[in-house]
Amino acid sequence: MDNTPILELRNVVKDFTTGGGFAKSDLFRALNDVSFSIHKGKALALVGESGCGKSTCARLITKIYEPTQGQILFRGKDITEIKGRQEVLNYRKSVQMIFQDPFGSLNPTHTIYHHLARPLLLHRMCENDKTKLRDRVHELLEMVELPALTAEKFPHELSGGQRQRVNMAKTLAVGADLVLADEPTSMLDVSIRIGVLDLMQRMKKEFNLGFLYITHDLATAHYIAEETAVMYKGQIVEWGDTTEVINNPQHPYTRLLISAVPDPDVRFADVVKGEEDYSSHAQHIRDISSAKVNQIKRVNQNHYVRLLAG
Numbered sequence: 001m002d003n004t005p006i007l008e009l010r011n012v013v014k015d016f017t018t019g020g021g022f023a024k025s026d027l028f029r030a031l032n033d034v035s036f037s038i039h040k041g042k043a044l045a046l047v048g049e050s051g052c053g054k055s056t057c058a059r060l061i062t063k064i065y066e067p068t069q070g071q072i073l074f075r076g077k078d079i080t081e082i083k084g085r086q087e088v089l090n091y092r093k094s095v096q097m098i099f100q101d102p103f104g105s106l107n108p109t110h111t112i113y114h115h116l117a118r119p120l121l122l123h124r125m126c127e128n129d130k131t132k133l134r135d136r137v138h139e140l141l142e143m144v145e146l147p148a149l150t151a152e153k154f155p156h157e158l159s160g161g162q163r164q165r166v167n168m169a170k171t172l173a174v175g176a177d178l179v180l181a182d183e184p185t186s187m188l189d190v191s192i193r194i195g196v197l198d199l200m201q202r203m204k205k206e207f208n209l210g211f212l213y214i215t216h217d218l219a220t221a222h223y224i225a226e227e228t229a230v231m232y233k234g235q236i237v238e239w240g241d242t243t244e245v246i247n248n249p250q251h252p253y254t255r256l257l258i259s260a261v262p263d264p265d266v267r268f269a270d271v272v273k274g275e276e277d278y279s280s281h282a283q284h285i286r287d288i289s290s291a292k293v294n295q296i297k298r299v300n301q302n303h304y305v306r307l308l309a310g
């Protein structure tokens with residue numbers, strides 16, 4: 001059996017130049033030694049607070065940025081070698097993004113039918129035959145649990161959760177292998193979040209999709225992802241099987257995240273019962289977790305922690 005991950009980051013470093021102009025420019029290390037892999041039909045949660053580098057990872061994977069050091073492999077091939085227009089188009093078809101704001105990625109002047117039929121035609125996923133195209137659009141809507149009449153509606157006529165489902169149907173339309181979901185439920189009402197998370201679970205299993213689930217919330221990570229990587233200031237400080245990371249957290253920053261208030265709609269308290277509340281030591285924990293360190297300790301078969309400096 002081929003066990004090659006669909007996506008693998010190997011020791012990725014990303015530096016940004018800050019300042020500039022006539023002034024001496026400085027380098028800011030946004031990512032330090034980031035490694036992880038994602039397999040088909042599985043989700044990896046990248047968890048951390050705002051500014052830790054989660055979106056930078058997604059931008060590197062979608063080739064918006066180039067890594068400063070390290071490698072990103074898609075199905076075993078370094079993505080810096082993906083160059084020609086057609087090759088980049090094929091890659092972007094295979095690796096789709098779902099954003100926080102479900103409205104932002106839909107054009108308000110077009111119907112949902114247009115949003116789903118267009119990628120099918122653009123990527124030649126369906127013949128340009130009106131009946132076949134309409135049937136396929138209805139099939140896609142059914143896959144994301146929306147009624148066929150949704151096709152005739154405009155984005156503003158749908159709820160946030162329904163719009164996010166349309167975005168998921170778009171990723172299915174082009175036959176994606178990997179979905180980068182950047183806080184896909186954080187702008188939705190609490191009452192509909194679970195439905196969208198459940199749909200992602202189904203997509204993962206039924207269509208064998210790999211997911212990079214980007215979130216600040218360990219509770220939803222636990223709900224959806226087999227593996228979790230906890231990130232702080234550009235470093236993955238702890239990673240491995242989600243249940244291991246949550247039940248046996250080693251890094252003080254992971255413990256701090258567990259103490260944070262979780263998504264109220266996702267049952268989490270049962271999972272972390274007995275965990276001490278670390279939130280009163282938050283500043284100290286952030287200070288000791290900030291230094292860039294390359295030493296890593298293996299805790300268990302699939303559970304690793306980055307050591308603290310000093």
Ligand SMILES: Nc1ncnc2c1ncn2[C@@H]1O[C@H](COP(=O)(O)OP(=O)(O)OP(=O)(O)O)[C@@H](O)[C@H]1O
Pocket residue numbers: 016017018028030048049050051052053054055056057
């Ligand atoms: N183009 C850029 N130039 C300079 N610094 C950048 C650039 N893009 C990101 N950064 C910095 O890199 C760090 C990581 O940013 P990133 O957007 O990846 O964080 P994030 O975890 O996704 O945060 P959020 O959840 O708020 O989107 C931040 O300190 C940010 O200011």
